[in-house]
Amino acid sequence: MQKFILLQLIRFLIVLGALFTVYLIFMHTFKFIYPILITCILSLLIYPLVVFIETKLKFPRPLAITVVMLGLLLFFVGIVLLVITEVYQGTAYLAVKIPSYIQTFVSFFEAFFNTNILPLYEKIISFFHSLDNEQQTTIQDYISSITGFITSTGSDMLQNSLAKIPEILAVVPGSLTTLTFILLATFMMTNDLENIKRIASRILPGTVRRSTYDFFHHVKLAITGYLRAQLLLIFISACIILTGLMILRVEHALTIALIAAAVDLIPYLGTGIIFIPWIIYLYAVSDYSLTIGITVLYMVVIISRQILEPKILSSSIGVHPLIVLTTMFFGMQLWGIAGLFVAPIVTVLGNAIYQAGIFQALWNFIRG
Template sequence: MQPLNISYQTIIKRIIVFTIVVFLFHTIIFQLTPFFLAFLMVLIMEKPVSFLSRYMPRLPSVIIVLTIILIILTLLAFIVGSNIITELIELGRFLPRYREQITESIDSLLQRQEDFFEVIPDEISTLLRQNINVIYQRGDQILSQAVNRVVNFTFNIPGIFIFIIFTVFSSFYLSRDKDKIFKYVSSKFNLSDEDKLKLVNDFSTYVRIQLLIITNTTIWVGVTLSLLEFPYAILLAITAGILDLIPLIGPGGILWPLIAYHFFVNPLYSIILFIVYIIVLGFRPFLEANILGTNIGVHPVILLLGLYAGLNIMGFQGVILAPLSIITFKVLLVADIGL
């Protein structure tokens, strides 16, 4: 094996370029979110728009495809949103009862803790008490933040409406003038047509795969919990789908507590949930190994490493930024731009 002939200047240059890529994605995704969602919408629309453009001008093609997508999304939002609102109202109605049950469970647990602490050395007892208190405080903080965000999002109707308007109009203009915008942006970078096409295709493939994974997890969990007549099945399913983006947590953040609880209450439910967990857990590596690794050319281990590093450095934002930055940097690296 020959050693890699890379100078320190090249390594520093690549680190700087990768940092710039991460910063740009952070700004676009989290500061200019409607325009980023519009870009994703354009990626989804491009194939049907290109197909219709064979038989009519691009402008009506964009209008037709965008209208169909908006109708589908509106119907899904109405169906899912109405269920979520119903479940939130029910949760708010029964929350005092749940709080009493949780309080009783915690009191019982604390009493057992006290009995346990009496038979262990004082040093270990003090250390355990401190860590348990930290866990309780952190859990209460996470729960409070989650409830506040859901409530704020639910009742911030004007902000949501403005957000949707910006996203829809941005999607329309980006799709209509895609060739002009692509040509202008391409002129600012020394990339060949093949590299430009590769970058767009890689982005499109990654986004479609992630959406497919989230949708698969949400549907499996939602259908299973609904058939088993779990309360708040839609909320739990959507949360499981979102958690599937986060490495080391995934849908198990929702399913494992349910599996553990029903193992003592209803073992059959526990077995069914475990089977569903295995199914959704095996779906991601199958797609990543057979589609991402082949089409994008980035090994799944590299993507997983990036996801883990991004999660530890930047939290949930890092989970989104890491793979997109790795894909972009990989295209820049293989292109002839002096890296």
Template sequence: MFKKWITKRTLTITLIAVLVILFVYFILPISIPLIIALLLALMIEPLIKRLEGKMGSRKWSVTAIYSLILGLLLLFGYFFLTKLIENIIQFAADLPDKMNGLIDAWSKIEARINTVLPDSVTTTINDEVQKFLLSMRDSIINYFNVENITLFIAALPELLISGLVFLVALFLFMLEIPKIKQFIRNHMYDSTYQKSLFVWQRISGSIFGMIRAAFILSFITWVFTFIGLLFITPENAMIMSLVICVVDLLPILGATGITIPWAIYAYITGDHFMAMKLLLLSIFLLVQRKVLEPKIMGNGVGLSPLPTLIAMYIGLKLIGFIGFFVGPIVLILILTLFESGAIKTNFKI
């Protein structure tokens, strides 16, 4: 009975499954810089081929594109990080005064509430709000304590090493992608290779299209946010628009996860005009995101807007944040398997 199942094919499939599980569990978590480098190299491979046709040399085309990417990363990193660190230091220095101002603002609001609600109700509300504000102030101050700053500084060497590994791996992957493809082809039957290539092209096109779509949406958000903040708080427009742009990549939080709390804070502290402008900016960002997202994301992953929206929503509900991206990819994978003939169905109604 067992001999029937113990075949070369079964042992091979079992071994591959075990290796995949071990890789996902042990190797994948520590290989993030390498994986990101490989994905980025695959994304820019068409550009490298196009430039290679003009320059006649892959090494020179890779060197040119890599130098451009490295220059942009260093330039962005320098300006963004220096400005961000400067604002974080200023924020930490001003935090106690801001929180005390928030508590004073609440005291004024409490005086208004006392004229409407019974004393027992206002006392309870005041106690809870005061506890919340004080605990939030203490938590934020404790977060910027010496111990946490020391831990962050201690982690910098590891981050630096990961960054260097990413940069070196990116250059090597850009050079070696043709050899990697040829190696894979040499170890597969031609029919299997053609089907795998078809599936890979569709899936990779969807993944890279989704990444491009996400960055396009965030770039559009950055443009509108930067322009809006120039009229609201011009001195912080650049750094805050960049922070909001990065946060906008998170589908659950989004840009309004920054602008709406900011508007609430401005209103509570008495700056009603600024709160109104931030609220209008939040509404505009929310509307443009919801209007553009299904269209741009659908074009990026190769699906029409409706299936893309359904897949993103179901993925988000099933497995949370990651499902927002995984949902459309799974749908593309299923459709691709049907198109490639890997899954065959003959049923009709």
């Protein structure tokens, strides 16, 4: 009995060590292998469409791949051009309106300063002069230390930000090279995908082959489902925002709706980046009717997303939203802000591994 338990413990340590080794290898080689991973995902995603065009339209495989990749590229370029056009028009409009907005803000803060800050400042100065010399010196030293800390912190932040600009610019050529590699590799992999599958079938044992096929099948379903769910949620939010802004007769409603849809991808913050400062500004300039309208619109967007997101996500990727939220929390603790984006991917992969029966196979190995 003790020997059987010892063997189980040894097998458990072997599995744990193998998983930890794979994790370390992945984390240290990710910056080198991520183009290959993206290539594999893109190839698997576009392959059904390539086969459809090849079968229905009788196109040769290379031509079908070229048509699909060019179509997707033109689609994304079209979206980018539409966004750029709308943003350009919106910024041209803002360039005319910003001086009056700034003047309004200045007038508001000037009135606020004269009615609230200045009387308070006079009271503080009066109180300060009523103190003895030692207390005044202590307060002055404390204020000097605070201002010194703020100044040094601000200088460090500005210096670090400026120092990162060359690093960011240096990434651009490498990014273009990586993008070129991904496009070429996707073309070649999609063109030879059947041969790659046959070679893998000859090399891999039957059990491993079935598990690998199930894993990639569920990964494909989960990733496409997740992307479809996010695009659907963004589309619904954009439609709600556009409709609300048109009802409120806000100028350049489409530009605002497109920008809001883009920032909706940011976890936790989302459309609040746009709406909260906007609501504060409208309240500051005493435009109370539009303040109420934008506030109601923002609440409708938040409530509709909270209601729809669990249903759409759970139906698309087969994972309960509570699990996704929990993994995002732990991902943020482990990897910071990047964890908010990595956690859903890890969840999708974990669900694919579970659906493929790999966890069950490992457990059967441990039990012996």
